[in-house]
Amino acid sequence: MQINALEQKNRLILGLGETGLSVARYLSKNNQPFKVMDTRQQAPGSDELAMLDAEALIPWSGEQMLGYDQLVVSPGIAVTQPDVAKAQDYGVDIAGDIELFAQANQLPVIAITGSNGKSTVTELVGVLLEASGLKALVGGNIGVPALDLLTESSDEAVVVLELSSFQLETTYSLKPAAATILNISEDHLDRYMDYKAYVEAKQRIFEHAETIIENSEDELTQPSNTSAKRLSFGFSASSDWQVDSKAGELRRGGQLVLKLNELTLQGAHNALNVAAAFALLEATGVVINEAVINSAKKYSGMPHRSQLVAVKNEVAYINDSKATNVGATVAAINSFAPEYGQKIILIAGGDAKGADLSSLKVSIEEHAKKVICFGKDGATIAALGKDKSLMVSGLEEAVEQAVASSEAGDCVLLSPACASWDMFKNYIERGEQFEQLVEAL
Numbered sequence: 001m002q003i004n005a006l007e008q009k010n011r012l013i014l015g016l017g018e019t020g021l022s023v024a025r026y027l028s029k030n031n032q033p034f035k036v037m038d039t040r041q042q043a044p045g046s047d048e049l050a051m052l053d054a055e056a057l058i059p060w061s062g063e064q065m066l067g068y069d070q071l072v073v074s075p076g077i078a079v080t081q082p083d084v085a086k087a088q089d090y091g092v093d094i095a096g097d098i099e100l101f102a103q104a105n106q107l108p109v110i111a112i113t114g115s116n117g118k119s120t121v122t123e124l125v126g127v128l129l130e131a132s133g134l135k136a137l138v139g140g141n142i143g144v145p146a147l148d149l150l151t152e153s154s155d156e157a158v159v160v161l162e163l164s165s166f167q168l169e170t171t172y173s174l175k176p177a178a179a180t181i182l183n184i185s186e187d188h189l190d191r192y193m194d195y196k197a198y199v200e201a202k203q204r205i206f207e208h209a210e211t212i213i214e215n216s217e218d219e220l221t222q223p224s225n226t227s228a229k230r231l232s233f234g235f236s237a238s239s240d241w242q243v244d245s246k247a248g249e250l251r252r253g254g255q256l257v258l259k260l261n262e263l264t265l266q267g268a269h270n271a272l273n274v275a276a277a278f279a280l281l282e283a284t285g286v287v288i289n290e291a292v293i294n295s296a297k298k299y300s301g302m303p304h305r306s307q308l309v310a311v312k313n314e315v316a317y318i319n320d321s322k323a324t325n326v327g328a329t330v331a332a333i334n335s336f337a338p339e340y341g342q343k344i345i346l347i348a349g350g351d352a353k354g355a356d357l358s359s360l361k362v363s364i365e366e367h368a369k370k371v372i373c374f375g376k377d378g379a380t381i382a383a384l385g386k387d388k389s390l391m392v393s394g395l396e397e398a399v400e401q402a403v404a405s406s407e408a409g410d411c412v413l414l415s416p417a418c419a420s421w422d423m424f425k426n427y428i429e430r431g432e433q434f435e436q437l438v439e440a441l
Contacts, residue, residue: 003104003150006030009093012065014084015074016043016057022145023072023097028052035068037061066090072100075141075166078191096170098163101146103173107137109159110280111174113205114182114221116328117273117305118142120265121182122162124277124299129158131295132286136160141167158284165201166191172207178283179205180213181221182276185327186355211283213276231283233275235268241275243268245338250275252282258293264300266308266318267335274299304431306332309438314408316340317438320415321431324350326357329417333363340411345370347398349378350418350430360384360417370405372398376422394423395430399437412438 011027013020013036020036027034036049037060043049049056058064062083065071070093073084079094088094112122119142126136133156137149140161149159163171181202192198199220206212206223215221216234233241242251245268248260257278260271274296278288286292301307304321311317318336323329329348336344346368348360357380364371364385371389373382374397382389392398395414402412414434416427424430 004106006032006100006104008032009069010034011070011072012037012068013072013074014038014065015077016040016045016049017074017076018045019074019076019097019145020072021045021048022147023074023100024049024052024056026100026147026150034072037065062086066092068092070095072096073170075164078166079169080193094170095172096167097145097147098140098161098167098171098174101150102171102175104147104150105159107157107159108177108284109161109174110284111161111163111176111179111205111209112182112280113163113165113168113202114180115185115202115325116323116331117182117269117276118162119322120270120302120305121180121273121277121280122160123302124273124296125160125280127299128277128281128292128295129160129286131291132281132289134158134286163205165198168204169201171204174205175208176205176210177285178211178213178280179209180276180280181205181215181218182273183215183218183327183331184220185325185330185359190354213279213283215272215276229283231279233272233279235272239275241279243271243275245271250278252278252288257288258297262297264298266301266306267332268338269331269335270301270306304427306335309435310441312438312441313406315403315406316411317434318411318413318415319431319434319438320413321420321427321434323415323417324419324427325353326355326359326417329415330359330363332413332415333367336411336413337363337367340367340409342367342369343410344368345372345402345405345410345412347372347374347395347402347412347414347434348381348416348418349373349375350416350420351375351422352377352380352418357381357417358384364388369410370402372401372405374398374423375416375418377418381417395433396437399434399441403441 011034065087126138129136135157138160141164142162211229216239309317361384420430
């Protein structure tokens with residue numbers, strides 16, 4: 001891969017971890033001076049950093065930040081953090097790892113963000129690119145840090161980046177061949193001043209995009225001022241890539257591409273993810289041929305995202321632990337409703353991160369047979385359907401109560417609408433515990 005030369009600057013990396021380390025490796029390889037600050041006494045990755053530069057890690061100091069040309073801010077640190085904001089006001093340049101990648105990269109980029117589904121679509125696009133005969137370099141907010149992709153050599157390659165709102169805050173010059181916001185719902189309001197600020201961070205992905213892929217059903221994914229080309233996906237017949245749930249078909253321009261029952265992925269929301277992936281490929285000039293379509297049919301998805309764990313006593317158990325916000329849970333319930341009707345037993349709760357959970361109410365009323373709640377904000381969810389809700393102490397009791405409440409033909413859906421931090425290390429641990437409990441039934 002050809003790489004543009006990195007501009008000489010005195011840089012300070014804020015936050016170590018996986019992203020900070022990737023920046024340190026990149027700067028070290030390019031013989032650029034840098035230091036690293038982290039608020040943690042034992043920052044993850046400090047041993048590897050010491051092998052690059054034994055004196056790189058220095059104590060956190062807002063005053064010292066003012067002496068650098070550029071702060072390379074890790075996604076976990078908000079640009080509104082007082083020390084960072086003061087440095088920016090002082091005239092210090094603020095960037096993130098994606099911005100450094102954008103300045104160096106010369107390959108076509110497919111950029112993907114959204115409140116829900118972005119990891120699935122990112123991985124799926126990579127799989128479909130490989131099926132088309134191209135090399136896919138997949139990373140960003142998923143898997144390999146973006147800067148580590150610059151070390152891979154390939155002429156016939158496309159970079160596929162999952163981007164979080166946090167990464168987009170510090171990205172200015174990324175020029176994607178195709179970019180999408182899959183959907184937007186309330187999330188990370190513990191980080192942003194308000195919902196508007198969160199939406200604005202997401203929409204930064206469109207600033208220099210050649211083609212925009214928008215969700216026909218979500219106006220917040222459709223920028224009002226842009227000269228970019230547009231493609232759409234959605235349930236409506238006006239969508240370029242349409243998911244017709246009633247007919248059970250995915251179409252392009254009215255022409256049948258595949259039957260939804262041919263997809264391994266579960267749920268209508270995942271059919272939308274496939275439609276979005278096809279649109280992104282089309283925008284990048286990839287022909288959606290039989291090999292690509294067959295690859296989409298076989299793709300089984302990522303762990304903890306609407307995955308069928310098992311069917312026990314004719315009851316389906318689905319692990320959607322990755323549903324860490326209300327929009328994801330609404331999508332999951334509504335997606336499985338056509339198959340299960342009012343026979344969904346929802347397990348939900350955790351830390352809502354300051355979000356308004358009230359938009360769950362309609363889905364609970366229309367489709368939930370029972371709602372079993374736990375965790376920090378479980379009581380708030382329980383209050384949305386008082387006549388069918390039950391509070392429990394944790395996930396183990398939740399599964400016990402779900403089994404007791406279920407009958408043949410039901411679906412037990414773990415889709416928490418909340419982060420897991422109040423009771424688990426992460427959503428992965430929560431999902432794995434659910435799978436273990438189900439397997440033991």
